[in-house]
Amino acid sequence: MSQIPPIDAPRSAVQGEAERVDINLGHACNHKCVFCMQSESGIEQKKWVSLDKLREELRFYAEQKGVRSLGLLGGEPTLYPWLEEGLIFAGELGYNDITINTNGFRLGQWEFASMAAERGIRRYCLSIHSEDPAVEDFLSGQKGAFVRKMRAIRNLTKLKASGMRDLTISINAVLNKKNLPTLDRFVKFFKHLGIVDIRFNFIRPEGRAAGRKDIVCTFSEAMPKLMELVALNGREWKIRLSFGEIPYCVYRSDFFKIEPLRRAYIGEYVDRRTFVSTFGNTPGPLSDNDGHQRFIWQDLKMNKLKSFVSACTSCAWREVCGGVWTNYLEMYGDKEFRTLTE
Ligand code: SF4
Numbered sequence: 503m504s505q506i507p508p509i510d511a512p513r514s515a516v517q518g519e520a521e522r523v524d525i526n527l528g529h530a531c532n533h534k535c536v537f538c539m540q541s542e543s544g545i546e547q548k549k550w551v552s553l554d555k556l557r558e559e560l561r562f563y564a565e566q567k568g569v570r571s572l573g574l575l576g577g578e579p580t581l582y583p584w585l586e587e588g589l590i591f592a593g594e595l596g597y598n599d600i601t602i603n604t605n606g607f608r609l610g611q612w613e614f615a616s617m618a619a620e621r622g623i624r625r626y627c628l629s630i631h632s633e634d635p636a637v638e639d640f641l642s643g644q645k646g647a648f649v650r651k652m653r654a655i656r657n658l659t660k661l662k663a664s665g666m667r668d669l670t671i672s673i674n675a676v677l678n679k680k681n682l683p684t685l686d687r688f689v690k691f692f693k694h695l696g697i698v699d700i701r702f703n704f705i706r707p708e709g710r711a712a713g714r715k716d717i718v719c720t721f722s723e724a725m726p727k728l729m730e731l732v733a734l735n736g737r738e739w740k741i742r743l744s745f746g747e748i749p750y751c752v753y754r755s756d757f758f759k760i761e762p763l764r765r766a767y768i769g770e771y772v773d774r775r776t777f778v779s780t781f782g783n784t785p786g787p788l789s790d791n792d793g794h795q796r797f798i799w800q801d802l803k804m805n806k807l808k809s810f811v812s813a814c815t816s817c818a819w820r821e822v823c824g825g826v827w828t829n830y831l832e833m834y835g836d837k838e839f840r841t842l843t844e
Pocket of ligand 1: 749750751752810811813814815817818819820821823824825826839840841842
């Protein structure tokens with residue numbers, strides 16, 4: 503029997519309408535990340551959404567849902583051919599909080615980075631997974647990826663220094679077996695470059711990473727490293743450091759029992775419930791006849807992508823935790839999870 507969730511549950515887990523929308527512009531990408539979940543996308547999903555459909559979608563969420571916060575996803579959204587036109591339209595509709603999740607590819611070009619900032623993108627979430635160029639290129643499946651990502655950081659930093667003070671640069675890294683040993687060096691390196699917002703998301707073992715024990719780490723391997731980062735951050739770095747997609751019961755209990763630590767480091771506490779729109783899907787229960795899907799990300803994860811294990815049955819956090827990636831359980835089983843009583 504499930505229990506009443508604790509009163510300080512993460513805001514993104516609370517059921518109800520979403521506050522922002524992420525629009526997937528198409529799955530086309532110039533990288534081949536080893537943990538890409540879109541590696542099996544079909545031709546239709548790889549096509550860019552037309553500008554007309556994008557406008558329709560922006561209008562729907564602005565007018566029907568009152569949303570003003572927008573995220574642009576791909577594939578690689580900086581390659582989207584009508585990005586500038588889409589941003590102009592979003593601005594006209596009143597979207598005032600625009601984020602791009604990117605591998606940084608075109609942001610290394612000054613004209614492109616300036617255009618993106620002038621047309622309203624305020625938050626840049628860069629997918630960077632290692633401070634070591636060889637590891638980064640390996641994980642991105644693209645030689646030269648590290649160098650291009652550094653160019654993107656340099657341009658964004660220059661734009662920020664030139665007066666765009668509200669522009670924020672954050673790093674979204676996928677936590678995996680290759681970057682785990684040097685996470686402290688990773689944070690130090692990027693802090694030195696002026697980045698003060700780093701998020702580590704636990705790898706989702708799907709797409710190219712499915713079944714790859716050389717890439718997918720276990721929670722037991724990852725948690726001691728993350729707890730080391732928490733200690734170092736408290737003492738030295740003092741940046742916004744957070745972790746995502748980690749079941750609460752694998753956090754060390756002396757960490758998890760302290761509410762301010764939960765609020766500071768567990769990413770779901772600051773994430774907002776998010777609508778997602780994707781295109782080019784196979785028509786079916788989740789898609790309309792044009793292959794268009796709309797869903798709330800947190801609900802899809804809980805209902806389709808994650809599973810509960812026997813320890814979850816009477817766990818006090820079950821209603822908000824969402825469980826464990828199903829594919830992870832297929833790889834490593836359920837021995838690491840324990841019932842939380844408070
Ligand atoms: S026991 Fe289950 S519901 Fe509870 S924290 Fe662990 S994974 Fe989440």
